[in-house]
Amino acid sequence: MIKLAANLSMLFTEHEFLDRFSAAAEVGFKGVEYLFPYAFEAQDIRQRLDAHGLKQVLFNLPPGDWDAGERGLASLPGREQEFRDSVEVALRYAEALDCPRLHAMAGLLPEDADDAVYRRHHASYIDNLRYAAEACASAGRTLLIEPINGRDMPGFFLQTQQQARDIVREVGVDSLKVQFDLYHCQIVQGDLMHEMEAQYPQIGHVQIAGVPERHEPDRGEVNYPQLLEHLEGLGYRGWVGCEYRPRAGTVAGLGWASAYGIGGRT
Ligand SMILES: O=C(O)[C@H](O)C(=O)CO
């Protein structure tokens, strides 16, 4: 059965962050993900996970200066030491939270990037991902890269599924996998069933949201029940992150999730 994880950066935002864990557990979630844990002491998060029987399934490496518009460090030339330091911070939190997956956001290309700039970003990306994937492998964890659409994140370095496959192959470290976000894939290229099958061997995590509004997955362009059934038929037994902004209240919008054991008060 598909295992849904609550994305606490988007769901249950009716509550303060540390109170979202109990809110998610209350409606049946067994796994949680979010953008970043770093504003909190790891033990404060760990206490919530343990108190509510939740697994920490994913979070992101530090992204650089998020408030200044940065969206990851992995492909940024000249920021290699900062990226390596971010890997160490993320691995410390992953150890404390027993989190098996870490997402390294690629970062943004300058608007006027020419081929030479693109190649420098690509070279930094490959070197940084190799370093991080080897560090994750040593810690028994998986490093993820995620194609993100250029409408939500203009200039994001990694946007297509084929680009992600090529980069995973070029890095050549088994612990590097793809975070397959079906919302982004539909916006960038569509053809979701085909892309799912092509990506399946290197899928390390899946995320979903309704397209184009990024609300609940029960509205919009994508037939998620059929896609998730197909994903399970391929043999995927990982988590599916619910990374969407509820239309009118998190719990009120969970009707679609009852098919996956979520939504009833526990
Ligand atoms: O936005 C997304 O889809 C990613 O999953 C993310 O973690 C960065 O925002």
Ligand SMILES: [Mg+2]
């Ligand atoms: Mg995502």
